[in-house]
Amino acid sequence: MDKKIVLFYAIFAAVMIGGSLAISLWIFPKIVGNARYMGFGLAGMIEPVPGQIPSKQMLTLICAQMVGTFGILWLVGRQVVKRIHRDRPVSIEGYLFKISRLTGKNEFDIFCKAAEDWPVSPDQIKQDFSLYMAEQFIPYYVNHFVRKNQEHIDKLHMPIFQFHQH
Numbered sequence: 001m002d003k004k005i006v007l008f009y010a011i012f013a014a015v016m017i018g019g020s021l022a023i024s025l026w027i028f029p030k031i032v033g034n035a036r037y038m039g040f041g042l043a044g045m046i047e048p049v050p051g052q053i054p055s056k057q058m059l060t061l062i063c064a065q066m067v068g069t070f071g072i073l074w075l076v077g078r079q080v081v082k083r084i085h086r087d088r089p090v091s092i093e094g095y096l097f098k099i100s101r102l103t104g105k106n107e108f109d110i111f112c113k114a115a116e117d118w119p120v121s122p123d124q125i126k127q128d129f130s131l132y133m134a135e136q137f138i139p140y141y142v143n144h145f146v147r148k149n150q151e152h153i154d155k156l157h158m159p160i161f162q163f164h165q166h
Helices: 003-031 056-087 091-104 107-119 120-133 140-155
Strands: none
Touching: 003 056, 091 107, 091 140, 107 120, 107 140
8 A cells, every 4th residue: 555545544543543532531421420430531630439340331332432433444444445446557467466366377377368369489478477577577468468358357356355165
């Protein structure tokens, strides 16, 4: 991910978690009616009454607030990642990776498939693949193959996790 996105996400997370804690410490105790148990008052730290434990209602409110905060962070993070990936054009290497993941074939097999429509020898495919692995150089026939199938590839959904059955 881009450094700006990571920084934005970290600041957003800190604000959400800080806000959640502030609400839990200052507002929820007043709602529950147990304002003396925990938190900071205007005059400083409020000491708990000896032997008193937080009520179940207070703990439930704090847990719900934290779950809600992390849920919002997760949803915002997903939207940010979707927007980043939608705005960036996918490179030929990205398409090769996606084809590889979707078909279960390796990149060398994709090079061989791409060369079927061109007069390219198996030795030339091996040399081109070696050059691709070393310098990320894409030969003309692979580039043509990806561009020809680009619209179809874009429509396919690539799962985050892929399970292979042996």
